[in-house]
Amino acid sequence: MKRAILVARGELTLLLRSRVAALGLGTLLALSAIAAATSYAHMAGERSVRSAQQQATDDLFAAQPARHPHRVVHYGSFAHRPLGVLAAFDPGVDRYTGTTLYLEGHRQNAAAFGAARESSGLIRFGELTPAFVLQVLTPLLLVFMGFPMVARERENGSLVPLRALGVQPGELLLGKALALAALAALAMLPTVAALAAASLLAPTEAIGAGMIALAYALYLLVWVVLIVAVSGLCHRSRTALVTLVAVWAGMTIVVPRLAADIASRTAPQPSRIENDLALQTDLRRIGDSHDPNDPFFADFRRRTLQQFGVARIEDLPLNYRGLVSLEGEALTSRLFVQYALKTMGIQRRQVTLMDRFAVLSPALAARRVSMAAAGTDLENHWRFLQQAEAFRFDMVQRLNRLHAEAVDFADDSARSRDAASERRSRVGAGNWAAIPDFRFVPDTPAGRLAAAGNSFGMLLAWLCLALALGGLAARRMRAEGP
Amino acid sequence: MHEPVIAIRSLKLDRGGRAVLDGLDLEVRAGEVHALLGGNGAGKSTTLAAILGFLKPGSGSIHVGGHCPSREPDEVRRAIAFLPENVALYEHLSAWENLSYFLSLAGETREPAAMEQALNAVQLHAQAWNTRAGGFSKGMRQKTAIALALLRRTPILLLDEPTTGLDPAATHEFNRLLGAQRDRGVAVLMVTHDLLGAAQVADRISMLRGGRVVREWTASPGPERFALAPLYQAFTGESAQ
Numbered sequence: 061m062k063r064a065i066l067v068a069r070g071e072l073t074l075l076l077r078s079r080v081a082a083l084g085l086g087t088l089l090a091l092s093a094i095a096a097a098t099s100y101a102h103m104a105g106e107r108s109v110r111s112a113q114q115q116a117t118d119d120l121f122a123a124q125p126a127r128h129p130h131r132v133v134h135y136g137s138f139a140h141r142p143l144g145v146l147a148a149f150d151p152g153v154d155r156y157t158g159t160t161l162y163l164e165g166h167r168q169n170a171a172a173f174g175a176a177r178e179s180s181g182l183i184r185f186g187e188l189t190p191a192f193v194l195q196v197l198t199p200l201l202l203v204f205m206g207f208p209m210v211a212r213e214r215e216n217g218s219l220v221p222l223r224a225l226g227v228q229p230g231e232l233l234l235g236k237a238l239a240l241a242a243l244a245a246l247a248m249l250p251t252v253a254a255l256a257a258a259s260l261l262a263p264t265e266a267i268g269a270g271m272i273a274l275a276y277a278l279y280l281l282v283w284v285v286l287i288v289a290v291s292g293l294c295h296r297s298r299t300a301l302v303t304l305v306a307v308w309a310g311m312t313i314v315v316p317r318l319a320a321d322i323a324s325r326t327a328p329q330p331s332r333i334e335n336d337l338a339l340q341t342d343l344r345r346i347g348d349s350h351d352p353n354d355p356f357f358a359d360f361r362r363r364t365l366q367q368f369g370v371a372r373i374e375d376l377p378l379n380y381r382g383l384v385s386l387e388g389e390a391l392t393s394r395l396f397v398q399y400a401l402k403t404m405g406i407q408r409r410q411v412t413l414m415d416r417f418a419v420l421s422p423a424l425a426a427r428r429v430s431m432a433a434a435g436t437d438l439e440n441h442w443r444f445l446q447q448a449e450a451f452r453f454d455m456v457q458r459l460n461r462l463h464a465e466a467v468d469f470a471d472d473s474a475r476s477r478d479a480a481s482e483r484r485s486r487v488g489a490g491n492w493a494a495i496p497d498f499r500f501v502p503d504t505p506a507g508r509l510a511a512a513g514n515s516f517g518m519l520l521a522w523l524c525l526a527l528a529l530g531g532l533a534a535r536r537m538r539a540e541g542p
Numbered sequence: 543m544h545e546p547v548i549a550i551r552s553l554k555l556d557r558g559g560r561a562v563l564d565g566l567d568l569e570v571r572a573g574e575v576h577a578l579l580g581g582n583g584a585g586k587s588t589t590l591a592a593i594l595g596f597l598k599p600g601s602g603s604i605h606v607g608g609h610c611p612s613r614e615p616d617e618v619r620r621a622i623a624f625l626p627e628n629v630a631l632y633e634h635l636s637a638w639e640n641l642s643y644f645l646s647l648a649g650e651t652r653e654p655a656a657m658e659q660a661l662n663a664v665q666l667h668a669q670a671w672n673t674r675a676g677g678f679s680k681g682m683r684q685k686t687a688i689a690l691a692l693l694r695r696t697p698i699l700l701l702d703e704p705t706t707g708l709d710p711a712a713t714h715e716f717n718r719l720l721g722a723q724r725d726r727g728v729a730v731l732m733v734t735h736d737l738l739g740a741a742q743v744a745d746r747i748s749m750l751r752g753g754r755v756v757r758e759w760t761a762s763p764g765p766e767r768f769a770l771a772p773l774y775q776a777f778t779g780e781s782a783q
Contacts, residue, residue, distance in 0.1 A: 063649075066646050067647070217628045217629075218631075218632070220626055221626055221644075223594075224624035225619065225644060225647050226620060
């Protein structure tokens with residue numbers, strides 16, 4: 061180990077004295093710092109906008125005047141997906157999934173206002189997040205710094221004298237890896253500082269921040285060992301550079317892109333229009349509550365009259381229109397949930413397929429952990445959609461119940477032609493404030509950790525593979541002579 | 543007469559399916575400078591690699607200070623200072639830093655006075671001591687490497703074409719240093735093409751051909767240490783073959 065540390069010190073001295081290496085490292089540190097600062101500023105702004113919008117939505121809803129409950133059903137409300145502080149580190153799918161849901165009766169709307177949809181396609185080129193810097197740019201810098209580390213010793217002819225001094229190939233490789241790992245740690249420093257600051261700001265996010273730091277430490281360690289191993293296996297540093305740049309391009313660009321394409325082709329998701337048309341067709345099959353001859357609602361009417369032991373809907377103790385709304389919403393919501401689950405099922409299959417590609421790219425595993433820990437993965441978005449749908453259903457049914465219980469059937473029937481009936485069919489403004497506000501509950505840190513478990517396992521498997529490659533390089537070097 | 547520090551018996555070694563060493567017998571004793579002459583592909587570098595434990599023999603034996611290089615490479619390498627043909631110094635380090643670095647890797651430390659003495663002994667200009675080795679000539683590199691070999695203070699010196707790149711004055715000085723090492727009881731095995739240089743400094747010269755020693759000459763006392771004509775004839779004959 062002592063010799064490995066000496067080798068590492070020697071290598072670091074070389075890097076520190078090399079202007080190119082210093083420039084590269086300086087640029088990366090600056091990029092990391094800029095990414096952390098700009099991403100934090102952007103996300104902090106976005107977080108406060110969404111929080112203010114949710115508050116304004118809640119206030120406006122509660123401030124409605126006395127109204128007919130069904131008008132409030134259509135007035136609706138909004139659910140804004142809140143952002144955790146770690147979203148500044150990895151915005152994940154936030155920009156693509158939409159962040160705001162309009163919640164109303166009879167309909168389940170899709171999330172809107174995703175940044176990618178709201179802006180030009182240029183957003184893709186302007187994104188510089190700490191996660192992108194660590195996933196893509198840092199490995200490239202490590203490649204440029206580390207590719208000649210061992211191959212250069214061979215090319216210069218210093219490998220044999222080193223070994224003649226008693227330096228074992230394993231010690232040499234370990235020393236080089238330590239030096240490169242020190243650079244990787246330095247490159248991670250701005251991010252780790254930002255994560256520590258985020259943990260102080262929101263102590264509940266400390267576990268998530270720790271997960272992110274650990275995942276990227278593992279990911280960069282995989283790169284460090286891989287780079288040193290390839291440098292040890294290649295006889296020329298030029299070959300090592302070409303090999304490593306190809307590996308970098310494959311792992312950080314080609315495989316993730318290919319994985320996304322293959323996943324969406326293997327588990328194709330119907331377009332929004334196709335989905336909406338299918339949903340409308342199924343909705344029509346349920347029946348039309350406004351058609352007195354509709355078989356389903358005719359049956360519902362018969363059952364209701366039977367249940368209350370009356371012959372006419374006018375004699376019911378509750379407003380029949382409100383009861384129909386309650387029944388209709390329950391039926392349509394069941395269909396909405398069914399469609400949403402089907403869509404999530406398809407997307408989950410796509411995610412599972414993408415996860416499998418982590419066998420070919422550790423970047424995918426690192427990305428999965430960082431998005432899960434930051435609460436910006438699809439899992440979190442689905443959680444938001446499900447909670448928003450549950451809230452919508454509860455809100456609409458509370459209003460429908462109010463409709464059935466607080467609005468007289470006769471007034472309700474006559475309100476479009478009689479002003480007095482219309483006035484009497486309104487319910488008090490205090491009822492709106494009694495409806496709870498939407499509050500998104502994100503997954504617990506333990507839940508996020510569990511979701512990222514497989515990806516952590518994949519990163520460890522990659523580390524083992526890289527170490528095995530390092531072992532192979534050491535074995536080959538042991539067999540080399542002058 | 544001293545016991546052999548390096549003793550090679552009936553050594554056979556294949557590389558890439560070709561018999562490079564084919565029954566090599568060689569001995570180097572303490573306080574002796576032994577020159578190994580031979581043409582390209584005669585097996586000189588392979589012999590050094592086998593002595594250092596980089597290559598495992600197919601049959602036969604090697605003993606270096608009582609240790610077997612393939613089984614106890616660490617013990618063997620501790621006893622040897624090796625000077626390669628193409629000296630590789632770290633270009634970003636000065637001569638002084640190179641010496642410190644290599645010594646620390648060998649697990650050794652030397653006082654600054656000893657380092658100065660070694661650098662003076664190899665006649666490396668003092669201005670170059672703290673200059674980065676990137677700008678060194680081949681001779682300066684060679685001198686730095688020789689200084690390292692001296693500083694190692696090992697009982698065995700393995701030299702691969704040590705005077706290549708040295709000017710005549712430096713070669714003369716090198717020979718003097720080698721003589722001093724011999725007088726200290728160091729066993730020196732020198733692989734070289736330089737027949738005249740070898741004749742000046744060696745106590746014994748072995749001619750390697752086809753992976754085995756085919757002729758051996760011992761220096762006689764007096765100024766004419768070797769009869770150069772038969773040596774030259776054997777060498778050129780060997781080279782021709």
